Structure formats: C-alpha cells, structure tokens
Amino acid sequence: MSEKPPSPLATELVAALYVQHSEELRCFLVGLLRDSQLAADVLQATFVKMVQRGGETQEESRKAWLFRVAYHEAMAIRRRDAVGDRIVKRIAESDSNGRSMPDDLLVRHEAVERVRQALELLPPDQRQVVRMRIYDEKTFAVIADELNIPLGTALGRMRSALIKLRARLGNTFDDESHLNGT
Template identity: 30%
Template sequence: MDLRVLSDKTLLNQYLAGDRNAISHLIERHRRRVRDYIYMLVKDRDAADDIFQETFIKAVRVIDEGRYVDSGKFLSWILRIAHNQVIDYFRARKQNRQVNESEAGYDMLAAMRLAEGSVEDAMVSEQTEREVRALVEMLPAEQREVVLMRYFGGLSFKEIAEQTDVSINTALGRMRYALINMRRMVREKKMALC
C-alpha cells in the first residue's frame, strides 16, 4: 500500500488501530512545513529542532489520550501546536533574560531597528519597543494573536486565517481593531512613541 496517497485521517485511524508506523509517516509528511514554520519564528536551528520534537510529542500525547477531534485540518492543528510551543519558548527565554526584543526580531509596527546611531537613539528605540510590546500584551487574545503572527511571525493574512481557523476578512478585521485599540491606549496614556 502506498502511504503517500493515504489521507491524514486514514493514517490517524491506522495509528489508533495499532499501526505505530502510521504516525511516523504522518510526521514525515508534514516535517518540512512544520520545521520551516518553527525556524522562521525562532531563527535558531537547534531551538527549532527541539520545538519540532516537542510539537509532535505533544500532538501524539493528545491523540493517544483521545482528545484530538479530526476536522480534516491536521496540518493546521499541528501548526497551531507549533505556534504555541514557540510562544512558550520565547516566554521561557524572556524569563531567563536571555533575549531582548530586538534579538527576537520583535519589530512591532515598524519600530525603528537598532541601526548605527547614538546611544540615545538606541535607548529611545528600546524604550519604544518595550512600550509597544506592553500595548500588544494588553490587547484581547484574538487581536494579540494576529498582531504577533503578522509582525513577530511574519505570516501573511492568508496564513494567519488558516492557522486561526477564520476568514481572511476576520484576520484583517482583528488586525484593524488591534491597531485602533493600540492607538486609543497611546492617546489615553499620553505616550509619545517615536
């Protein structure tokens, strides 16, 4: 039997029926896409490999526990797990103070990159990034997710829509409301973002 023509659902059912090789084929089928997605976010091969492994360990655990409900979107489900693992990775790094916003590629809303400039410019830029990041954290979860995926993850609105299981218009709307909310917060707090 040619496993390349079997659907994800069929492979899952074979795995649940006791065929342990079926899950290996399913992982191999989506390996490149998931690993590339993770690497795009973390920009570190070793970290991407670790997160990739954690993603599939978590997925297999959920499947084994009978909590996975097949909706025909296995890849989207795996990418969502990968996305959450990446967020956990950056949270852990932040707690350990091993990375700052600019090292993580956190270029929110076109904040100025730290280029050749004075120490003052660098300090102002870092302060602006911290303030913007704080504003993003204050957004409702759905809006925050779209902002992070768009600016932090570099995803297109089509990719965001696929991963969050919404239409492109909904993803665009969430971004629009996020920007409106952030502007309102800037006005209310009388902030001066450079």
C-alpha cells in the first residue's frame, strides 16, 4: 500500500510561521551570505519550500526545518558564486584566442572585479538569468521554466544583459560568446 502524500500546510499557518521566524531567519542568512538582497531571496525560497513541502514537517520541528532549508539554500548560492568566480577569473585570464595571458595578477584581478561589478549593476531580473545561465549552466528552456516566464523573455533578458555588460566593460571582451557560454 502506498502512502498518501502529506497535505500542504494551510496558507494561514505558513503566514504565521513567516511572521514568527522570518526576522530571525533573515539575520541568520545575512550572517551567512553577507548580502541582504541574497538573504531576502533565500528567505523567500525557504518559505516557498515550506509551502511546497511543509506538510511533511512535524509541528514541533518546523523552526529547525526552516533553518536547515535556509542553510542549504544559502550554501547552494555560495557554491554557485564560487563557480561563477572561477568562470569570471577564467574569462579574465584568457584572450580571444583562448591562450593564457602573461599579464600580472593585478591586471587579472582588476578585470575580474570589473566583470563582477558590471554584473551587479544589471537589473535583478537580467542578473538572475545571467547567473542561472553562466553560473548554474542551465539552458534557456530550463531558466524560463524555473522562472515561470516565456522562453523569449528569458532570451530577451540575456540579450539585454549582454548589451549592458558590453557597454559597461568596453573592450574587455572581443565577442559576447565569453559571456553567454557558447
């Protein structure tokens, strides 16, 4: 006999849990991520998971469950950022022919910082698509599905982001294939 899937938590209960624990979770996440915007994103993702899977939790362990989910979401972001940093460094260290440049570390570090700063200046919706495409190596179809947007919107956001990055970075890159992973 198969078990019946747990029923979702009532909206009112999730809202009450948010009121009760969100500030403490937010502080915890800011401490882990050192970025209030990322912390807000992870907090939202945590409560989305509570809505989706909260019926599987026991009443007495929901606070611990929320903190555990928040921690794992934050660590996933830190891992993705580390991957992104490696990609940005690799881009900054290679010229258009793919050969390693003999430039000193300071020049490379400056290029990495310019790319990172340019990414942070993008609007959040464009930055999210760029991160999902480059850091998470997701296809545009997967990105569109996960963000619940049309494929054309995901592609448009990436194109707009690339145009803005090219304008901000000037001649740092010869072509946008370095940025869009092709």
